[in-house]
Amino acid sequence: MGLDNHEFEQIEGLIAARKRVKRQQHLYHAGDPFEAIYAIRIGFFKTDILTEDGRDQVTGFQMAGEILGLDGISIDRHVCNAVALEDSDVCMIPFDRLEDLSRKVEPLQRQFNKFMSREIVREQSIMMLLGSMRAEERLAAFLLNLSQRMQSRGYSASEFNLRMTREEIGSYLGLKLETVSRAFSKFQDEGLLTVHQKHIQILDPDALRTLVGRAHV
Amino acid sequence: MGLDNHEFEQIEGLIAARKRVKRQQHLYHAGDPFEAIYAIRIGFFKTDILTEDGRDQVTGFQMAGEILGLDGISIDRHVCNAVALEDSDVCMIPFDRLEDLSRKVEPLQRQFNKFMSREIVREQSIMMLLGSMRAEERLAAFLLNLSQRMQSRGYSASEFNLRMTREEIGSYLGLKLETVSRAFSKFQDEGLLTVHQKHIQILDPDALRTLVGRAHV
DNA sequence: CATTGTGCTTGATGGGAGTCAAGCGGAATA
DNA sequence: TATTCCGCTTGACTCCCATCAAGCACAATG
Numbered sequence: 001m002g003l004d005n006h007e008f009e010q011i012e013g014l015i016a017a018r019k020r021v022k023r024q025q026h027l028y029h030a031g032d033p034f035e036a037i038y039a040i041r042i043g044f045f046k047t048d049i050l051t052e053d054g055r056d057q058v059t060g061f062q063m064a065g066e067i068l069g070l071d072g073i074s075i076d077r078h079v080c081n082a083v084a085l086e087d088s089d090v091c092m093i094p095f096d097r098l099e100d101l102s103r104k105v106e107p108l109q110r111q112f113n114k115f116m117s118r119e120i121v122r123e124q125s126i127m128m129l130l131g132s133m134r135a136e137e138r139l140a141a142f143l144l145n146l147s148q149r150m151q152s153r154g155y156s157a158s159e160f161n162l163r164m165t166r167e168e169i170g171s172y173l174g175l176k177l178e179t180v181s182r183a184f185s186k187f188q189d190e191g192l193l194t195v196h197q198k199h200i201q202i203l204d205p206d207a208l209r210t211l212v213g214r215a216h217v
Numbered sequence: 218m219g220l221d222n223h224e225f226e227q228i229e230g231l232i233a234a235r236k237r238v239k240r241q242q243h244l245y246h247a248g249d250p251f252e253a254i255y256a257i258r259i260g261f262f263k264t265d266i267l268t269e270d271g272r273d274q275v276t277g278f279q280m281a282g283e284i285l286g287l288d289g290i291s292i293d294r295h296v297c298n299a300v301a302l303e304d305s306d307v308c309m310i311p312f313d314r315l316e317d318l319s320r321k322v323e324p325l326q327r328q329f330n331k332f333m334s335r336e337i338v339r340e341q342s343i344m345m346l347l348g349s350m351r352a353e354e355r356l357a358a359f360l361l362n363l364s365q366r367m368q369s370r371g372y373s374a375s376e377f378n379l380r381m382t383r384e385e386i387g388s389y390l391g392l393k394l395e396t397v398s399r400a401f402s403k404f405q406d407e408g409l410l411t412v413h414q415k416h417i418q419i420l421d422p423d424a425l426r427t428l429v430g431r432a433h434v
Numbered sequence: 435c436a437t438t439g440t441g442c443t444t445g446a447t448g449g450g451a452g453t454c455a456a457g458c459g460g461a462a463t464a
Numbered sequence: 465t466a467t468t469c470c471g472c473t474t475g476a477c478t479c480c481c482a483t484c485a486a487g488c489a490c491a492a493t494g
Contacts, residue, residue: 049341053430055349059341071341073334080341099327103320110316116333117290123340124276124288124297128266130347131274131391135451166472174348176452181473197460197472352481383442393482398443414442414490 007105014098015091021045027068027082027090034072036092040064043088044163047080048171058172060122061085061164063149070119085163130174133212138173139183140211143193147202158205162198227322228256231315232308238262244285244299244307251289253309257281260305261380264297265388273298275389277339278363278381282370287336302380347391350429355390356400357428360410364419375422379415 003011018041021027027038030049045062059080062068072078073095102109129138151157162169166177166184173180184195192208194201202208235258238244244255247266261280265273276297279285289295290312319326346355368374379386383394383401390397401412409425411418419425 049345051345051430055345055430057345057348059344071334071337073330074338079338099323099330103323103326106316106320109320113290113316113333116330116337117288119337120288120333120340121291121296123337123344124266126344127276127340127347128268128274130344131388132268165470171348177472178453178474179451181471182451185473382440394442395444395483396481398441399481402443 002107003105007108010101010105011108014093014101015039016094016097017092019090019092021084021088021090023084023086023088025084027084027088028072028078030078030081032078034069034076034078034095036094037067037069037072037098038082038090038092040066040068041089041091043090044085045082045088046085046164046168046172047082049080056171058164058168061146061172063153065153067115067119070116085168135173135175135179136183136186137211138175139169139180139187140208142169142173143200143202144205144208144212147205158202160200162200223324227318227325228310231310231318232256233311233314234309236307236309238301238305238307240301240303240305242301244301244305245289245295247295247298249295251286251293251295251312253311254284254286254289254315255299255307255309257283257285258306258308260307261302262299262305263302263381263385263389264299266297273388275381275385278302278389280366280370284332284336287333302385352390352392352396353400353403354428354430355392356386356397356404357425359386359390360417360419361422361425361429364422375419377417379417 016036019027019038021043027045040062042064044064045068046058047060047062047068048056048058050056062082068082068090069078071080098108098112102112129141133141146160146162147157150160164172166180169175170177170180175183184193187193187208188195190207192202192204194203233253236244236255238260244262257279259281262278262285263275264277264279264285265275267273279299285299285307286295288297315325315329319329346358350358363377363379364374367377381389383397386392387394387397392400401410404410404425405412407424409419409421411420
């Protein structure tokens with residue numbers, strides 16, 4: 001990234017604390033004062049929003065190497081809940097110190113801006129998915145995305161364990177858990193994948209890609 | 218734009234050029250190199266993304282005082298199209314100069330980060346809408362959002378002209394244009410509003426809020 | 435003024451996903 | 465090992481929205 005030693009040490013010094021979060025525990029709640037963003041070292045999270053009328057929706061799943069909490073910057077409070085879906089380990093990055101250092105270290109500033117923008121783009125693709133895809137297309141897109149992120153972290157792209165329930169997948173994709181379950185069964189009947197509980201093995205990724213590509217004919 | 222006078226003047230110094238964009242013209246296309254973000258002085262825009270099957274989905278509507286182009290930062294290219302829905306006038310803000318100045322002027326840096334984060338939060342609320350609301354609830358939320366933005370710019374909150382077609386509204390809300398039209402008619406039958414072509418008069422905003430569930434405003 | 439086109443409204447019909455319900459199965463606990 | 469619970473699967477039925485289709489309204493053009 002074009003950093004000299006001093007800059008590199010400063011960035012390392014940003015990490016105030018490592019924090020362990022047990023399965024089903026919250027890293028932060030909606031409404032909590034925003035003080036830091038979090039880099040996931042180990043583990044898996046979901047973020048969700050609970051509205052007053054009881055609507056609850058998962059807004060994202062985050063795995064090791066990804067960043068949590070960027071939405072809190074806007075109003076100095078977290079706007080969603082972050083819940084560990086397995087025992088996890090995060091780096092807490094105090095935001096005021098990150099802003100300070102960003103003013104001194106240009107590559108850090110640039111990288112941070114790109115992170116924020118990438119989050120905007122990611123959410124746009126979810127909007128596309130929710131706005132124009134059918135149930136099976138949504139699930140196919142979800143699995144391919146998960147597969148790609150697993151692979152980029154050195155895990156198998158074709159075989160992995162889901163950390164979230166059918167209900168959480170459905171909430172994220174704008175579907176009911178029964179619909180998610182039916183789509184899994186259909187994919188298995190068609191030989192696109194095998195599914196045993198949370199264990200997934202993708203047999204025909206190209207067929208899944210075709211499903212997503214042919215969205216909304 | 219949520220900036221105080223001092224901050225606003227600093228941003229004004231950044232403005233390289235004013236640019237006029239006629240109705241139906243593009244401000245930028247998906248794939249264009251990303252060089253600047255744009256502040257809308259006068260006018261109204263939509264952003265959309267072209268899907269592989271040739272149809273496009275509207276990802277947002279932007280009015281005077283709002284910012285266009287934040288998604289381009291991520292990959293140094295614009296990822297969506299920005300199209301003027303009426304004759305418009307924008308300020309071009311070269312992004313490298315904005316980054317430079319942000320390193321020197323802390324309030325500008327802070328404000329810019331908040332802008333990015335606000336865009337993330339805005340998109341999350343659209344995800345909620347697309348994922349868990351029914352057609353009439355979506356349209357009600359859309360109208361209330363538009364109404365609130367009109368009001369915050371000094372226009373009437375209860376009476377305004379839509380700049381976009383039913384099809385564009387539907388694309389944004391994940392609905393077909395016929396469904397949007399039917400929802401308008403139903404609202405009118407129920408006395409919640411009057412609609413004549415693109416002219417909207419909201420008669421009972423509380424009823425619309427009740428529909429949405431009081432969570433979105 | 436007539437003509438054309440585009441956007442909008444409305445009706446009829448069908449399909450995909452939601453809802454309700456029953457039962458299965460693996461995992462955790464005692 | 466037995467019990468309980470929670471998540472998952474599957475079936476039957478319902479309903480909301482998409483689709484297909486016809487016609488209207490208004491603006492632009494000749």
